[in-house]
Amino acid sequence: MKKFKWIKQHEQKDCGIACLAMILHHYGSQLPFYRLREMSNSQRDGTSAYGLKTCLESLGFDCLAIEATDEVWTDSEMTYPAIAHVVTESQTLHYVVVYGFDSSELLIADPAHGTYKESIDSFAEKWTNVLLVPKPRADYQEVKEEGSSLRKFIPLLWKSKRSIISITLYSAGIILFSVLTSLYFQVLIDDLIPRHNYRLLALVTLALAVIFLARAAFSWLRQKLLIRFGQNLSKGLLLDYLDHVMKLPLKFFETRQVGDIMSRFLDANRIIDALASISLTLILDILTVVSLSVVLFIYHPLLFSINLMILPFYAWVVYKYYRRFDQAKEEEMASASHLNSEIIQNLSGIETIKALASEESSLKELKIRFNDYMKKSKKAQSLENNQSALKNIIDVCNQVGTLGIGAYFVLQGRLSLGQFISFHALIVYFTEPLKNIINLQLKLQSAQVANERLDEVQLLDEEDQSNEEISLQLREGIIVDQLGFSYSPEEMVLEDISFSIPYG
Template sequence: MNNPLELLNFSGKRRLPVVLQTEMAECGLACLAMVASFHGHEIDLNTLRRQYPISLRGTTLHTLMQTADKMDFACRPLRLELEQLDQLRTPTILHWDMNHFVVLKSVSKNHIVIHDPAQGMRKISITEVSKHFTGVALELIPTPKFQPKNEVRKIPFSTFWQRTVGLKRAMVQVFLLSVGLQLFSLISPQYMQLVVDNVLLSHDVHFLKVLALGFLLLMVIEVGTTSLRSLLVMSFSSMLNIQMATNLFRHLIRLPLPYFEKRHIGDIVSRFGSLGQIEKLLTTGIVQAIVDGMMAIATAAMLFLYAPMLACVVMVALVVYAMIRFAWYRPLKAITEEGIITSAKENTNFMETIRATQSIKIFGKESQRQVLWQNRYADKLNTGIRLGKMKIAFGAINSFLFGIEGIVVVYIAAKLVLGGLMTVGMLFAFMSYKSQFTSKAVALIENMIELKMLGLHLERLGDIALEEPEVLDSGLLDAPKLKGAIRLENLNFRYSENEPLILNNINLTINEGESVAIVGPSGCGKTTLMKVMMGLFKPAEGTVYIDNMDLMKIGIGNFREQVGAVMQNDQLLSGSISENISFFDPQIDHARVEECAKLAVVAHDIAAMPMTYNTLIGDMGMTLSGGQKQRVVLARALYKQPKILFLDEATSHLDVALEQAVNHAVKQLNITRVIIAHRPETIRSADRIFVFTPQGLIEQPKMPMPEQKPVVPA
């Protein structure tokens, strides 16, 4: 239950947050989240996306209004001229660049301030606005039903160490060693005071030797303790890192397919990289913050013990520093988040360019891609420059502040020494304690800032960690052995509740061992239907039955272990051909690999390669032709010895003779086959044919097919 006090705002000023989009097409939802949060309905994108899912096609103004209405907002769509922007009730949503939404925060004579879900807060001149604003705006006004509430879902910080074996013990050990080191630091100023007050004035050389040997021993112990602590931190940080990364990657790889289809790969990599900041804080940050706090209290006590007046000067300087530091937190967080986003965009652009090298060269677009990447890289550097300028400015203020403090402290301390209220040795000790206090107190404040900044990384990780993974296990103790019958009953599917149905009332029965071809124009839903049948997409309504059992009761994991598939965008991974056919089976059955290669009519091609089945291929199979790659992927599907085989344009890159050979070989297996194809030869090879029409999925009478002997390469 949310704390009601969190909803109170004593400042009286409402703040418009910046919410950056995660998926490629959710700028509309991000804008709604910003406006709702401004009016008191705190909600994050993950929660909003779960309640009102959208597709890759994005959000229309009509859909946005429907969603806003469900959130108890009255919508007022407007068409206006640029000069009328100052008449809008802010915050309001603007249509931008014909394919984007932003939130208008404020309007002045020469510029406007917007919160862009893709880039963050931006200050744009009126001239520049005219190039982007389409003239359409949407005002959102809370209705009487609107209730302020907090629906933000956060990852509990304890999530990251709950299951880490030995973490608490290691943290206690590091804490104790750190406390020991700080005790040594507390003792060290006494050496200078004793030497100045007791040795120099009395010329006691023997006492000087005793002091030197004693503090030398302390120094040796301190160095040993420091080394031991460093080794311990390195050990348990590695242990923590591998466990955290493994748990997160395990969760990531089990997320449903739509999650990956809606995100840029660079953004996913960037979010996963946020784990490093959390690991750093867990291993050293928390312990160090506690130790720094204790040390700051101890040294502050020593300062007041030596000279209360001087201690007050030091405290005033520290309070001013803390106020300035925390005042700069919000802009620092905004720039840091913008830096992460721009870096992710640059990484995505770089990876896309490398993957599309062939197309870029064919179309002669090297210079265009260079300029595009250069702009992304410049955006990243510019964000870094802004962050650097902020740090330089703060560093200058910091140096000036503590410089003034040092001058005042020395001035007052010198007067105290001249007045006989303080010895020279005490002055040296005080200055040493002051240095320790300042460094530890500043480090404590910095750790507190880092702890607050950690919320940014937790928010980014939340997009992965808070997403519900696929339920692969049905709970059945014995997974049923499939025979291969498929039945679809009243199946409907849409990408989001506000979009039209892609699949409407589909009813289909496929018998065990039967071959069925599904045909229709591009974009009619053939591949979507196949993905629903494989459990990659969840139907909006209706049920998929396998051998008269609900697919969900069988278990997606159990089902996929017994089916094979060749999809249009299937990829090969870095490794040998043998490893790819077996999908990196730890105990490769080489005889089965060769048999599957023969069935896929690729054995002859592999035999002609210098290293045959040990030939190494890239992560995208770049050493193979399109037809060879398709047949290796087919061999990979057959290696599983599936009861059902799904084929989506699986032979589109083959010539007619090879396609006939592959179809003939697969047909002899007597397994259930679901085929999507456009070629007449492939379609006629099926036992039955179903066609997507405006009236639904209809069976088409099969025309007789002349017998043709397949041509198999010698």
């Protein structure tokens, strides 16, 4: 059987959209969630079976919508995958994909919980018997429309190129001062103390004080530029988002929760943090690592090579947690969005809540949302803490190994005590930026998830703002015959309306 890809829902009401995405991926197509929402006419409370059916049909499928029995799963004419409508344990309506039948068990892809097997009898207890069975038509063509990546923000970074260059230059100066500070220990231990040269000691110490003052000044100037750089990124991204939201059609606001829209501002802040880290880490930390690699290699090639042995272990830790971080961050952001929506809705409708004396039920729902967010947040933080612990263990082992081997070389006379002390001081400046480069994975994953959520709003078509006047030259009356109108395909607002307006 072809391996079936599970796709997680972005929001609580996105189960139908995620099922569509899984069906399309199975047949070689790919569309972003925001596009599928539009095509299926998704509303605030989710997507109807009719909306899923019309979406699939518009993409080249024949979609059979039936009310079936348990025998359908073993029918020889049954086509997998199919979308089933179920009721969850919390009594909420939900969609899942049934992508196969194996050894009397159904193969389920649940957008909220992943893939699993379940017996027909067990599944029947929650299934509403509503089933959508899509099958590609002869004229079906694969559709590919991938979401954007973080590369789209490069022009935004380019606008701040002067700040980035200035920050880089100040950072290079700080690196140089740090190296000179470390070299002071070697000169002090190997040269000044054995010679008892008090005058030279005073001069070198004075020079060291000047270096410390210069490093402090450079750090202050760099931080000032970093603040300005962060504000420029915030203005560029947040104002663009706000401008785009204000130009979206009314239908967007009717089908989305206010909290969902507001939560994208938090997503934008995550992107800003990642952009600042990426642009500066890739320049500053790589510059630091390369520069200090040369210095450390000159000091002692073997001892430096031993320190590089930690890299495979760091890479393993990053790889081990990569997908788990991705899922945990996505769940945390979605849960935060739901909580924000619930709080805003309750505060906006507080008069109605008070009038109906439903404070307790509203508070109960808020507590459910809050506890869910705390649970998802704890999961993400625990993963980060576990990864950090593994990295610390690797770091401690590396430090102990460096101290032990370095001391052994000193005892053998292959390394002076001053060189060893300076090497150990420099290795700290080397490993920290190296960790920053590796730890960039966390921010990149968080930013990519936030970017996908932001795209669900940013890539929507804006409302037509043209003010073109249309002039009609009417010479006779207006006749309206069997007019129908609806905001959604499921419920007609006007139906079979006929009337005439005589001319003049």
